Structure formats: C-alpha cells, structure tokens
Amino acid sequence: MSGPAQPSKPKDANSRLVKRLLLVTLAMFGFGFALVPLYDVFCEVTGINGKTSTTAASQSGEVDRQRLVTVEFVTSVHSNMPWKFEPQVNRIQVHPGETKQVAFLAQNRSQQDIIGQAVPSVSPGTGALYFSKIECFCFNHQPLKGGESVEMPLLFYLDPALPEEIHTLTLSYTLYNVTDKVSAKEATSELDKELSE
Template structure:
C-alpha cells in the first residue's frame, strides 16, 4: 500500500468513526424520550399515561378499599424539606382524591426541583391516574419559602382486587439547568 492509498484508507476510517460518533450521540439523546414512552406504555418506574388510563366515566367501587401510602425523598443536591402531609389513606377505587405534599427551601438561594414518581406494586402503576400533580412541572422555591403542593388522583376500579395497598413515592431532584 503506497502513501496515497494509506491516506485514503485513513480518511475513510476517520469518516466512519466520525459518523459512528454522531450516531452514538444522537442515540444517547433519543434514549430519554424512548425511555419515557416505554415507561408510560408499561407503567415501569411508576409512570402512567393519564390520558390513556383515564376512564371516560368512572364508577366508584364502594365495595372495597385500597390503602395508598405516600412517601417523599429529597435527593442529594437539593436541600429542601419535603414530605407528604398524610402518610396514608384509604380510598375507594374510582374516587377522586386529593392530597398534599409540603416543601420548604431553608437555604438563602432560589432552588428549582423536579419530582419523579414511582408506584409500587408495578401492576398498580397503570391504574393510578394522576389528574393533577406538582410532578408535572418543575417547582421553584425562593429562599426560606414554604409550599404546599397538591396531587389529585384516581385509582381505577380495574385494579386487581388482590392489590390492597399502593405506595406512591416521590423523589425530588435538583432541576437540570436549561431543561
């Protein structure tokens, strides 16, 4: 192989490697929306598609109760106090229910956070319909500010009768700048 052929081979290799890097970068950016679609379709990680899961006319099943437990965790990098106002409650499937979480920013700077829900057991995620939730958007708290954040939900009557307890956990993360 002479010098010109070697240069051409190196040029082709560099182009292939560059194209591979661009494809890998694009795939990395595509993973987040793909993951969200997968989670909404399967209920994985407690994500639900409220429009798909919301029944057109929900009948309240007064014949049974489901206990809903609420938890809240603040992840590293977010200095907030964050917890549910009630630890648990009993609801009839199909009943519209509202609960609140409390958050306080004890620091001397404005902090923006994003709540990420998780529902267990996993089979309950597709039956837990959040009609309104503070987790739908980022929350900003000024220095020393306190905030009560609401959640309105329905547990679908189609939830298996074997499931008597559902746990809704929120992990509050610092919001990524620019998102």
C-alpha cells in the same frame, strides 16, 4: 511561472474530520437528552418500574363503594437537592373510582433559586397501570426561590379495574434538582432561535 498555491490535502482532510467529530459529538449529546423521555414513554406504556403517567387523566366508570384500598405516600430527595419534601398525610383509604386530593409540602432550605422535578413511581408495579393522576405537581418543574415554601396538590383516582389482590399501593416521589438542565435547555433554545433568524 507558478500558479496559485493549492491548499494542502491533509489540511482539508483534517478539517472534514473535525467537522464529522463535532457532528458525532452533537448527535451523542442529543441522543443522551432523548434517552430520559424515551425511557419514561416506555415505562408509561408497559407499566414497568412502577412509572405512572405524567399526563393528566380523565376519570371514567363507577365508584366501587364495596372496596377500600390503602394508598401510601413516600418521598425522598436526591442528595444534591437542599429541599425538604414530604406529604401532608402518609396514607389514605380510597374507594376505586373515587377522586381524592392530597398535598405535598416543599421547602427550599438554601439561599439559591432552585428548580425541582418530582419523579413518581408506584409499587407494586402492576398497580401503576391503575393509578391515574388528574392533577399533579410532577407534571411540571417546581421553581422555588431561596427559603421559599410551597404546598403542591395531587388529585388522583384508582381505576375500578385494579386487581382484587392489591390492597395497598405506595406512591413514591423522588425530587431532583434540574436547575442546570433547565438552564442548559433554555440556553440551547435561545441559541437555536438566534441561529434560525
């Protein structure tokens, strides 16, 4: 008389292997998503690559009326982004410690709804540590419907401790299409909610 059939050992081993491979794949995917914020934090802390802070700053100190610094504004749009994106002014003169506001214009030239994200950088790189944004469109995603336009404000100041040898700072923004990434993140968030219920 034979007993109940025992599951084959190779089948169990294959099942465990598939589970491990799926876990490794998910971990690699998560690590890939974590790299961008980690890089941004690293650049923000060290000032490398001219990355500016993406959090609101508070102004402290006196305005240095004896000194003027030229701030230039440059924009570019990633190749997969059908938007027009430009500053209203190309350059302004700023006293360190003085709060200034400028605006950038964005227009979605396509018929599709698109979410944009502007990534700033400052040159020379050492100047990034002294360029403080109080309010910036780069803090958030910018959704625009097809054909829609928007004026986006930037409120900033230069720290009076800006080194004397820096007479000009260039603030560059590159605009990226993050529609798919935001949609994937929202879908993952919804899936996580469903799984936790």
